[in-house]
Amino acid sequence: MVDVAIRASSDWSSSGNNANTHGAFAAAHATDALLERSRDVVGRLLDADPNGVVFGANMTTMTFAFTRAVAHTLKPGDRVVGTRLDHDANVSPWRIACEDSGAEHVLAPFSPSNGRLDMDALAQLITPNTKWVAVTGASNLIGTMPDVKAVVALARSVGARVFVDAVHLVPHMPVSVRDIGCDVLATSPYKWYGPHAGVLCIEPDLLNSLPVAKVRPADDVGPRRFETGTPNLENIAAIEAAARHLLEEDMRNVARYERDVFAPLLNGLLAMPHVTVWGPPTLESRTPTVAFTVSGMSPDRVAESLAAKKIAVWAGSSYAVELVKHLGLEESGGVVRAGVVRYVTSDDVQRLLAAVAALDSVSLRRSGM
Numbered sequence: 001m002v003d004v005a006i007r008a009s010s011d012w013s014s015s016g017n018n019a020n021t022h023g024a025f026a027a028a029h030a031t032d033a034l035l036e037r038s039r040d041v042v043g044r045l046l047d048a049d050p051n052g053v054v055f056g057a058n059m060t061t062m063t064f065a066f067t068r069a070v071a072h073t074l075k076p077g078d079r080v081v082g083t084r085l086d087h088d089a090n091v092s093p094w095r096i097a098c099e100d101s102g103a104e105h106v107l108a109p110f111s112p113s114n115g116r117l118d119m120d121a122l123a124q125l126i127t128p129n130t131k132w133v134a135v136t137g138a139s140n141l142i143g144t145m146p147d148v149k150a151v152v153a154l155a156r157s158v159g160a161r162v163f164v165d166a167v168h169l170v171p172h173m174p175v176s177v178r179d180i181g182c183d184v185l186a187t188s189p190y191k192w193y194g195p196h197a198g199v200l201c202i203e204p205d206l207l208n209s210l211p212v213a214k215v216r217p218a219d220d221v222g223p224r225r226f227e228t229g230t231p232n233l234e235n236i237a238a239i240e241a242a243a244r245h246l247l248e249e250d251m252r253n254v255a256r257y258e259r260d261v262f263a264p265l266l267n268g269l270l271a272m273p274h275v276t277v278w279g280p281p282t283l284e285s286r287t288p289t290v291a292f293t294v295s296g297m298s299p300d301r302v303a304e305s306l307a308a309k310k311i312a313v314w315a316g317s318s319y320a321v322e323l324v325k326h327l328g329l330e331e332s333g334g335v336v337r338a339g340v341v342r343y344v345t346s347d348d349v350q351r352l353l354a355a356v357a358a359l360d361s362v363s364l365r366r367s368g369m
């Protein structure tokens with residue numbers, strides 16, 4: 001978490017303004033102002049209508065609440081289209097909403113060789129009875145960034161709505177909800193140096209009409225109708241600060257910096273004969289996140305051996321379960337995932353490359369491992 005966000009949370013907690021919303025007194029007014037200000041700043045970061053910016057616990061919890069409401073609008077014969085590139089938080093909530101409503105849930109494949117979403121297959125799956133398309137803005141495992149605007153165009157051609165999981169996109173790229181033209185975009189501030197929380201940007205008319213589960217006194221229109229109970233105000237103060245921080249940094253600079261640091265990592269791994277890189281082999285339309293396997297070594301063992309050198313990588317599916325299944329890597333333990341973020345440096349990348357290079361069988365034999 002970035003220092004300004006940590007301080008904003010602490011400052012809010014000690015401000016004496018820990019009231020609830022809609023009161024007649026000063027602390028309640030300050031709470032209302034915090035919420036309004038934070039929606040506005042997050043709206044600016046994501047180029048989204050602040051009247052649709054909703055705060056919650058995390059993306060997964062919010063998506064389940066959202067799809068439970070959508071389930072009331074679905075019926076047998078309707079279809080929801082997802083993708084096999086997605087994190088399960090944008091798959092299972094829709095799967096369950098379809099099970100509950102009798103609608104059909106189908107997933108579009110991607111090319112195992114280059115990790116790109118199969119747009120032809122997706123177009124075939126988006127039939128006139130499709131009500132929702134749920135697509136990732138960027139794969140958290142292999143970094144692929146599908147052409148979400150093209151996905152929105154396909155969905156619109158049959159009158160379907162679009163939910164974009166931008167949890168892995170927002171920390172790495174400038175994002176414009178207006179430009180994407182989706183109905184909902186989900187993001188998790190803890191991925192962009194803020195606190196553990198979730199944000200949904202919901203198109204305001206949809207937000208106001210969706211049959212969400214709410215208590216009767218809660219607002220009937222606006223973001224508060226979706227934010228069940230008392231908001232997590234300390235976290236929202238920190239979200240505002242993290243969003244301001246990124247607005248100051250400018251996401252275009254962040255993206256440029258990360259790409260420069262990431263390029264040698266991708267190319268270095270691609271050049272190692274004992275390493276297989278999964279997903280896009282180039283820098284185009286991707287985040288600085290790479291998935292790989294090392295021949296003769298399970299992803300868990302690779303992660304443990306790198307951890308011994310104080311290098312933090314993930315092993316397994318990182319919850320992108322359909323993706324790992326589609327690559328045929330479920331039985332062998334998935335992949336190793338390494339990523340660059342704003343605080344990762346070129347030296348870190350060189351350290352990782354040296355550590356992975358040392359995992360080839362010749363080096364291991366020489367070191368007696």
Ligand SMILES: Cc1ncc(COP(=O)(O)O)c(C=O)c1O
Pocket residue numbers: 058059060061087089090136138139140165166167168187188197198
């Ligand atoms: C692409 C993607 N979607 C969804 C999630 C779930 O987000 P949350 O932890 O906020 O529930 C993650 C978490 O890693 C993710 O990477």
